[in-house]
Amino acid sequence: RGTALQPLFKMSYSCSKVGDPRPGQPYKGGNFCAFLPDNKEGLKTAKLLKKAFERGLTFQIKSCNGEERVTWGLIPHKTSWEGGKARNGYPDAQYLREVGAVL
Helix, strand or coil: CCCEECCEEEECCEECCCCCCCCCCEEECEEEECCEECCHHHHHHHHHHHHHHHCCCCEEEEEECCEEEEEECCCCCCCECCCCHHHCECCCCCHHHHHHHHC
C-alpha cells in the first residue's frame, strides 16, 4: 500500500435550510474522513471533490430516529483504506474512474 491523501470534513451543528428535510430545524454535525491515493489521479480527484464540497454537494441532511444529522451525499467516498468496495474501502480498482464520472 502506498501513501494516501486523507481529507477530513468537520461539520458543526447548525440549522437546516430550505430544501432540507425539515427547514429551520437544528441538525447534528460530525467528523467525516475519506481516503484517496497520493498520486496524480488521486490529486485530480481531490480537486474535484473540493469543488463539489464548495458547491454543497458532498453532504446531505437526513432524518434518523427523529434527529436531523449530516450524512454523506450521493458522491461516493472511500472511508477506509481497507475492506474493499463492499466496505467503502480499498482495494477498488474502479473507484477513481467511478467517482470521476459522478463529479
